[in-house]
Amino acid sequence: MKDYLYEDVSLKSWLLTTDHKRIGILFLLTITFFFIIGGVAATLMRMELATAPGDLVSADVYNRLFTLHGTVMVWLFLIPSIPATLGNFLLPLMIGAKDLAFPRLNLLSWYVFLFGGLLTLWSIIIGGVDTGWTFYTPYSTTYTNSHVIMMAAGIFIVGFSSIFSGLNFIVTVHSLRAPEMTWTRLPLFVWTLYATSLIMVLATPILSVTLVLIAAERLFGVGIFDPALGGDPLLFQHLFWFYSHPAVYIMILPGMGVISEILPCFARRPIFGYKFIAGSSLAIAVFGFLVWGHHMFAAGQSLYAGLVFSFLSFLVAVPSGIKVFSWTATLYKGSIRFDTPMLYALGFMGLFTIGGLTGLFLATLAVDVHLTDTFFVVAHFHFIMVGGMLMAYLGGLHFWWPKMTGKLYPETLGRISAVLIFLGFNGTFLPQFILGYLGMPRRYYAYPEQFEFLNVISSAGAVLLALGYALPLAYFTWSLIKGRPAGADPWNAAGLEWKVSSPPPHHNFETIPVVEQPYRYPRPGHE
Template sequence: MNTSSNATTTIVRHSGAYALDNYLTAGQGVKSWLLTTDHKRIGILYLWTILVFFLIAAVAAALMRIELLTPAGDLISSETYNKLFTVHGVLMVWFFLIPSIPAVLGNFVIPMMIGARDVAFPRLNLFSWYLFVAAGALALWSLIHGGVDTGWTFYTPYSTTYANSHVISMAAGIFVAGFSSIITGINFIVTIHKMRAPGLRWFRLPLFIWALYATSLILVLATPVLAITLALMSVERLWGVGIFDPKLGGDPILFQHLFWFYSHPAVYIMILPGMGVISELITCFSRKRIFGYAWVGCSSMAIAVLGFIVWGHHMFVSSQSIYAGMIFSLLSFLVAVPSGVKVFNWTATLYKGSITFQTPMLYALGFIGLFTIGGLTGLCVATLAVDVHVHDTYFVIAHFHYIMVGGMVMAFMGGLHYWWPKITGRLYPEFWGKLAAMITFIGFNLTFFPQFLLGYLGMPRRYHAYPPEFQMLNVLSTAGASILGVGYVLPLIYFLWSLKRGRLAGPNPWRATGLEWQTSSPPPVHNFEATPIATASPYLYDAEADRDLHMANA
């Protein structure tokens, strides 16, 4: 295996140089960044912005894990603890996960993947980033002025009547961030419809594009409901208009319906783009065409549609009608099917491939493992009677972290490593990359697997203190989190290092087939010297030829 990976790097090393005339050198200074309409630069602006939020939210998680080392709530007060899990949830969901792959990688590669010079509305794209920054500023303002203690779910009447914290400014931040999402979604939809290169028919599109198209539809259709919900919540909190608080004649369960009508589709906003990345990585690093292209592409659309009609599975014990619960349970089982189809197709793609295990592939394989566990445990929470027991326990925490972190963050890291040479023109150090990927995988499992056990044992979520019998599993989880932390800090260091010291990548270090790899690295301002023409399906890899090449090199 060693000789073969050396052979691959030999090919990489001689495949090209650094393009001097590129989007990074096209303008200098802060102003050239803050006024840019280049989708590639906007992608990088998002990358820095979400990094800030990720770090804040990660510190909140670390403090919680340290507190949970002992059963007593002895390190921080329960008030602080409640604010920590709220800020962790709000920032991770709206200011990291939702924009992560779409706004960073999507912005950077969608136009290049479809052979376009930019997105359809470049100035709107920049405006969307400014909205996002304004939203983030509001969120940080509420954090600095004392934080919010409602949980990221803002359940009423706690959030409207009982919470003594900066609910309104935090909700306003999320409200504004929602508009940033909507605008980015519209931009992507129009771009994918109208700006594809000649010959790039729908069924020749890379699966990453299919995934982001489905994601954008959800962003545009679901996010307005979140805006309405938060607005109603604020109206009740500010002026005492009875909407959700029964003391004012409102219905607290109505809030949950509205909230999950957005937030369940939002779960798919947070995983579909990851699935798109994995389709790119699995094909490239196994030198194989994707198995069942149309099924993988259409399953993204099926997930997007079904994702809208399962929100009530968050409410099996809320006092919703038990018959409504039954409908939502059945539909929730069905939404698992297209996700399963994707996993099976990725697995089948490996068959007769010529597989290398560079960093992006390690993340992709890690994704499949963790996402599969996350998805399967989703069946437990979709099963009505079992959910009655595990609802609002650590079982649910573990389940959705396997999807959001084990899935989406692994995919984001895989995609970031994969496109890093395109973005910067330089390679990250492969050894450290592989090491970080493996540390992340191990640390993740050690952090979150014990939480499945804790949940079934009955430990409720959002508990600042807990009975002593839960301590051992909590200590394991905290130990895992510290390993996971190393797995996230390492890439931060070597990515920054590689900006100046990384080896030159050349236009196509992975010998990948996508259009984005047919232009120089870093790409020129308008992406392509001449508009590319698509003549065939994507992923025309040839594993047999690859084997022969390796045997010749050996």
């Protein structure tokens, strides 16, 4: 029987596929394309910032670059990254289903994403947007002359892709689990996808409304967010962060899930604290909605709202702490192997811990007043989104690459890339914490002399980081042609997805698979 890749190789069969695995691959290709675009923008920015005066590009170009970088990375890469690729590919496999509950909706989700993404790109090609990915009003509505409406339309459309995927995942997890796949046997990656989907379904509509309002202000001269026309700019921030703070958890939760899969496999022992990790994913999804105001401590919201939001922000850190604690304990009494996915996972743990803990500085009211809108914030969220999510994404890609393609990648190069990215990342972003505390604001394309030294280090780190990202791109492509065949279970891993051949057959499972307790390591009869 042929696998899903070779069942039918015509282009039409790919463009009209309803197979979740193929759609996962389509998403993978698409977001890699967007990642490269966002990465080029980041490189140009770091080059500009290597010297204090603004000498490489003009201020307007720089402002367009960081908007492009933020928008593309957040909406066209990070949000779909793990859910739409690995999630799409693995969710049915992991729960013993033949596909997602709504396969055609899944395909529609990709087309919608592609269309919205291209529209967003189009807004950049015709001249770009200079508002920052946050679109703060009234700058974005009244003052800028850039193509805000086009970009808002693009992101508005991409939002529907998010909602469709979330809906599909929620229904699939509820109704398509194999008969013995109880909630307490669900892989932790599935738990995090479930929590992520909740956020996608409930928060994204608010972003859609907000973008519609922005476009309307520009088109019709109505001032919902413009005080000159009787509106309130803080209302925009409330609505925007009601989506965008939970969106940060869309960007990290699936990463946490991936790590929870990789760690027990390479520590060769069951995961520590399964129920706490699963529960904390849901807790993060719910608490994540209660803290958006911590983006507005110095923005003019009321003092009391600030106090409440600060308090809740500390509480949302607790479930993340539970995860780090449980992962650490998973290493205890293990038999640890250092394959590429494990190196990425360990890198994730280090960087996510730093990212999470520096978040506490920003949750602390008085300190946040000093640090908000400085490079400290930039460093903090890059530790979470890049140090965390991107490391997890790459770790997951290395872990499941043999499953997805049936091929092995060169292990040594994989390890080198993991180490390179870890070092390059720290080189880029650690100095930015100091820059922030020294008072260098964000979104500055020219800055005072005294910050130059740290910026040079940061830019140098970015070079390493870029190299680190280029490597996997090269050897993954190479492995497709020359890689050795992987076999069904190259890591000797537990989990239903490893029970089918690599690459999996078209409908995943011929018969309903037998489900065991999750993370049965060491695998009896395999060691």
